[in-house]
């Protein structure tokens with residue numbers, strides 16, 4: 001499995017890995033060529049459903065469970081089922097996902113199931129008080145559960161003022177602090193925010209915020225894992241095409257930039273997550289090497305080295 005795409009018969013992207021009961025579940029977007037136009041807002045990323053890939057052994061077969069939730073079964077959603085994540089609480093599994101509502105605004109939805117491999121049933125309304133794309137859920141060691149979101153440009157983060165959608169693109173100046181992802185704690189049932197979202201700051205090693213013009217700044221795909229007691233924020237830098245990490249002693253940040261986790265891969269987007277399998281850390285990521293087309297991607301897995309200075313580096317083959 002470490003040498004090629006996890007599954008080859010469907011295009012998959014945006015992997016979120018979770019190990020539950022010794023099984024690695026990878027929640028993915030499902031790329032399709034629907035003929036939707038390639039515009040500056042990523043219109044050709046026109047996904048309609050989600051898949052879950054089950055790996056009982058990294059050297060063994062990957063079982064594709066999909067589709068586990070289709071846009072037609074989400075009352076508030078119209079299109080573009082982008083990067084999902086998942087969580088477990090008790091016997092309930094939660095698929096957390098972004099999609100455009102019927103007005104074209106990206107919202108964050110939740111769907112539940114009694115099995116990690118679905119099918120999932122969507123809540124009738126999206127989460128209140130939060131929008132944009134690329135939700136990621138951190139189930140912290142003390143029982144708190146946090147939701148991170150955010151993606152610039154087509155992901156509309158620049159159109160949110162706190163919990164209000166303005167519909168206006170408001171980017172910081174190139175020399176001003178960059179827009180960060182947003183975070184909030186979830187309620188115990190994971191079906192609502194327990195508090196207003198707040199912005200996550202990412203600074204350089206001197207504590208100076210990365211600026212909007214800095215190629216290391218946040219673009220999309222936030223993911224947070226606690227590794228050896230340290231919170232690691234993984235994110236895509238967008239137009240510089242890397243996956244980067246930053247560290248903090250708090251799930252709210254501020255996070256200190258540590259370096260490049262994954263050098264640019266084939267395709268415009270880059271998106272990833274971490275999972276610990278049998279005591280070793282891995283990076284799940286995607287690329288467009290097989291198709292040669294940005295919006296038709298494959299999910300892959302690579303060993304991840306954890307360095308004492310906070311850097312994380314993936315070793316793709």
Ligand code: FUB
Pocket residue numbers: 013014029045082083133134151220221269270271
């Ligand atoms: O897959 C659609 C979008 O592309 C995701 O939401 C982003 O993270 C990028 O991978």
